[in-house]
Amino acid sequence: MNQVAGEPVEGDVSLPPNPEQLMLALRQIGYSFEQAISDLVDNCINAEARRVLIRFEYDRKSIRKVLVVDDGRGMTPRRLTEAMRFGAHEDGQEHSLGKFGMGLKLASFSHAKTLSVYTRAGGTASGRRWTAEGVGRNWICHGIPEDDVQAVIAAPYLDLDLRRCGTVIEWDRIDRLVPGRNGTRATIDNLTSRLRVHLGLHFHRFIERGTLSVSVDAHEVGQSVPDQATRIAAFNPFGYDRVGDPNFPQTFDVRIAGVGAVHANAHIWPPNSKSPEYKLGNRAASRQGFYFYRNDRLIQAGGWNGVVESETEPHTSLARVAIDLPQTLDDHFGLNVQKSGVNVPAGFVDAVQGSESLTGMSFPKFRQRAAAVYRQKDERVQKEYPFVPGGSIPAELARRAQELIGGGGKTREVEIVWDDLDDGRIFDIDTSDGRTLRIDRRVRRKLLGGRKGTATDLPVFKTLIFLLVEAEFDKARLSAQGRRRVELLNELISLALRHEA
Structure with a gap:
């Protein structure tokens, strides 16, 4: 007799995970620093924050703490307790950037052994803290005394006003941001540069329309004021000032059997561009391909998702395609945990290859045209070589x-x-x-x-x-x-x- 899925049978036992071993595994998921910070910024946007500050606290030997501060609506004690749960239920907002209810915790533990959240909503302050040891002791999440919460929230954070509401996320006992031979300050400068590109790119729509401002500063322990803040500028991957081909951009109607349709907006950058929005950290060739957005947040910045064999073919470096994923297709287009890539459904590749633009152009023809524009540039440049x-x-x-x-x-x-x-x-x-x-x-x-x-x-x-x-x-x-x-x-x-x- 076949067992019905979920039906209890003799010998069933409950096998909760070993929390200590699970924590060791979760810390190895593979967040880069900038991906981890982006996951926390997602929470800030969900909280309707308009200003976000990322602060490094350091001394000559180490980065002591990383803070992410926002002026959003904050959390009630009950909401905070739920948010600290691994696999917390999302709040159901239509435009929520959350996906798994794991980002805050996994992003933080990928770089630190202690995560503290201090928050205020409606004048009420509360705080909770996870430590790696607390997880190992059967998921003990610590409360934080109200006086400590008030002190952290009352600290100066540039122009952020947390008197009525807001949140401070704090990483402590950081063990994955070890300073290099040039010292702590040089390491922070490098991390800031990486944040400038990553945050400016993945949140460019929010920054461009003025609904989000992100700054980064560093505060040396023992000094009265932090170093001068860096304001994150938008890096629009489609922000060229002239087109590479006058017939573009064009929209391709990609219809995936059994899934639905998405609109792929194909662009060709102008050749020989020196724009930082084209270079994107001097990695232009690897930035060609699809740019998937979910609720205006850029998830994947480049890559062809199996449509072509060579992901970084130089001659197609000018080709970029924007796709806004509707929430109705959330079950079909999966995101990785770091929200840095999209797992496309079966049939996506064939649907893209068989798609046509409104002018009747095929998708392979678009890539050929991008390559032709690049080669024209290449020939012009090469003629200058003796x-x-x-x-x-x-x-x-x-x-x-x-x-x-x-x-x-x-x-x-x-x-x-x-x-x-x-x-x-x-x-x-x-x-x-x-x-x-x-x-x-x-x-x-x-x-x-x-x-x-x-x-x-x-x-x-x-x-x-x-x-x-x-x-x-x-x-x-x-x-x-x-x-x-x-x-x-x-x-x-x-x-x-x-x-x-």
Whole structure:
């Protein structure tokens, strides 16, 4: 007889997890620092905060604490107790950024062994604290004395006003932010730079419309005032000032069988952009692909989710696609715990590949167009690189040519080879497959005068021929004038060789 799912049978036992071992596992989930802070900022936005402050408290040896302070509506004691629960029920807001009821706890324990929350709502202050040891002692969540809560909330936090409501999240006993050899201050500067890009990118819509302001500062223990604060600016991944292709952006209707439809807004960035919103931390190639938003919060910043094999193909670096995920499809588009990536449903890849824009363009054609725009840029840039001789010349000569002609920058190499040429030509130019300067072998034998040749012989002759014709290699094919010049040079050098002793 088959057992019905959930129906008790003889031998069933309740097996709660070993809390100490579970805590060790949960601390290894893999939040980066900026992902962890983003999860806490989600809570601030859910609490209708308009200002958020991220503060490092440090001394010369370590980062002592990290605080995330917001001026949102705060929590009642009962709501705080529920929020501290692992797997807490979300509050049911239509536009909530929460998903699993785990973010506050997992994000915090990924970097610290103590999590304290101090909050005030309607004039009532309350506080609770998790420690790794408390979890190990069968999930004991500690209360915090009201006087301690009041003292923390009353501290100055830039221009945040917590007199009526607000929340302070505090990480203590931090063990995952160990200062490097350059000291604590340098480590904090690096973390701040990472936050600038990550928070500015993932919350750019909130920052741009003025509903959220995020600042970062650092307070050295023993000093009366914190260091000057850094204001987080929005990094809009679609914030170009001119289009890369006048036919874009275009919207693709992606219909997934058995799931529903999403709208994919495809953009092509302008080539050769120096904008920080294109570079996004100097990682432009890895930022191509899909940008999934949920309730205006950016979840995934780039990546093709299986639509293409090469996630970072340089030629498609300009292609970015924005998709706003409706809440009705929450069950189909899964988020990872860190809310940094989207697990697409089966059928998504085929639906994208088969989709068309309102103008009838296919999605593969969009990527091809993005690659074409990139290559146009690439060709323009490469034409600025000077030519240098290469191939069968001494290594020292090739290296010095790079230094003298290229100035230490990028160059384009012309390969010099010996070949059998027709019609008595001394040399010929070949641009059909790379850039090659071909010199007739009979000339080689004449100039060597019976001496044994080497792989890099006659460097003076090769270099002089290269210098005579290097400008011609910038053309896909020789013009009539260019061809005439090559013929004249062949005739003159041939005549000169006849008089060579």
